Amino acid sequence: MAFLDILNDSLTKERGGRHGGKGHEFQRYWALCHLLQVDLEKDEYLLLLEFIEDVAVMNSDIAPDQMELFQLKKKEGSSSKWTKTTLAKPPKEGKSILAKLHDSKSIAKDETVAIAFVSNAPVELKLGSGDDPTGLTEFPASQIDAGLLTDLKSSVAKELGCDVSEIDFGNLKFIRSPLAMDDLENHATGRVSTFLATKFPDYSPRADVLCKAIYSEIKVKATSTEEAASFGDLKRIRGISKQQFSAMVALTLSRKSDSDVIDAFLASLAHEGVSYVQREAIKRAARQFVVEKAGRGSSLLSLLQNQVEKSLQGIPNNLVTSWEVANWIVEQVLAQEKGTDFSILDRNYMIAATLFWMNQ
Template sequence: MMHEQLDLANVKPSETGGPRASNRLDFQKNWTLCHLVERHKEGADYVVVCDYHDDVVVLIGVPSAAKLHFYQVKTRDGSHWTMARLTSSKKKRKKKGKASAETAKLADDVVDTSTADEEEGGSILGKLYKHKLGFLDRLGSLNLVSNCCFKLSLSDGTSSESKPHFTFVELDVDEKKAAAERVQAEHNLTEQAEFPEATHFIVSDMTTTGHDKSAIGVIATYLEYRYGTSESFPVAAIHRSLFDEIRRRSNREGTWDDLDLLLKQKGVSRSDFEKLLSKVHPRRDAESQWLELSKELESAGISIRRRIRISNSWHRYRVDRIDESNEILQRRRDAVVAVIEKMIADGIEDVSTVLSEVSVKIPADQAFDPEYTCAMALYEFCNIEDPVVQKTHSQPPEEAP
């Protein structure tokens, strides 16, 4: 077997039940969203794959040659993680119809977000180690992320309880030996398991009750960094759109033989994220645009009452257009943009002609009243040629804790 040629599509995941569980913890998706923002800020090409082989897999660089970084994201209420908990296997569970909406337990109060109809599963560290067995030279790192601290002995004689991030090599001899022997037995290896140096233990600062606010805060901070302004953005709408995109990718079932198709179905790439961010404009810009347009509409003889209705729709559409999951609106937007692009190519750029042309070619219907359609046309007319502000910084891919 040519291990250097293996990719996510060549190797089929041992479990496909994860995407079928509608009760996957939102904590995991919000952590994935924040990690996506972090990757985007770094500047290198990436694809974040949701619920395939593991909770999250990150490919950095050209997908066909990229190193694979695997992440398990676990929540836990109660006492800290110990080596015994990290290396304990799940009990075999019988298939339960609607009971799949319940969370199962790994050990004590560990929340297991896998589906309820899985057969006997491996331990947390055992599942991570399986990626080393399956991918060898393609492996970038193994990562265990949790809201709860780890209580493991370190080689310097201290405990890891107060450390938000450490690696397997920092563990003391006894902890390493316990992990290696238990994983060896779990996988029936002839030799003791050897964990990669890039095996990371990460404590997230997200809480199980405040992960939405944490993710929204990360997005707001990034937008300020990206646009260099403290002006307000529709951050909640951006969060909802990204969260829904991750959920859709996570919930897609099946396996794929083609890597490109797999990444399209299960992954969020730099270009996917950039597409959404390119729609975002500071509120100040939108207000300035509307003030100018309002003068044009008044000059065109549009009554003040109708201008107010169009104004309300303008500001609503500014937020609505970000939501990629709203397929009806996105199809409508594509149609409006196509009409406007043709008009601009023909040298037609006055507001009244834009409105009349769009109204004729894309008439109002039950979903979109005339004022909302006008607002769509005006907003896209103002922003269709806006350059993307994102500045990327070329830097080599790096192993990702």
């Protein structure tokens, strides 16, 4: 059977992460940063969340025939390390980390070109070179001291009840994540900023906006409990392709910052002859609106936005300036007979919000 035909949830050995992974900030932000790296390096790919391992990267979103798997583990404590014991000793329930990695690779052995253990903590395993592995950001299992590697294979073989010759760590690697555990969002935003500067040097888009958009998409994909019966389902439910990611980036590049939107409609008001005093009142209201919009401080805002967007579809032809249109829309919203009472909002605030959505 072709590899593409078996790419569905029947192949996945673990599904607990999709149900209980809502606090897995490290995994999600690492996936975000890895997506940036993959996009810079590959012309075609499909990143999957919670498929076989925490993260899987296929070499195509059409007909993949290779994949890389990444198991992610956060470890508490600044001096914490992963050792032979913590990697190879099975817990009271379940399998050891190395046994799980071996099992994951075995699911599609020929197509799995790399499998990695990723953590914020260093891995302390004796290397054949004598180098200190805790100072490395990445190293393959092939660099582990030969005697220790034999011991690790023997331990996993005993745990799984198979012959040691069946244990293959040939394409296993250990990766230490540089993400700042106490400030994951800001660290990831910095990585997004570097990505944008590298790929789009002539633009100055909002890195924080794109970071939030990617994280939101990853969160949705990682926590979906819908089962995938086919590769098409898998791609739709838990995948992010090159095409999808490029569309997200393009949307960010075309989006104005909040301050740019405010500056633009204030300049229009000045051109239209709106008084300085009135413009300053609108500016203050706009700043308040932006803060509340960002923090979703008022559920009334989404309702107001819906009403404004509906009103925009029926603007009378005799209205010429943005000031006239904004005031007309506010009157329409306030005059509605049913629904939410928007009169509790300051009029300047409503005009500012209306002008923002008109110019966004």
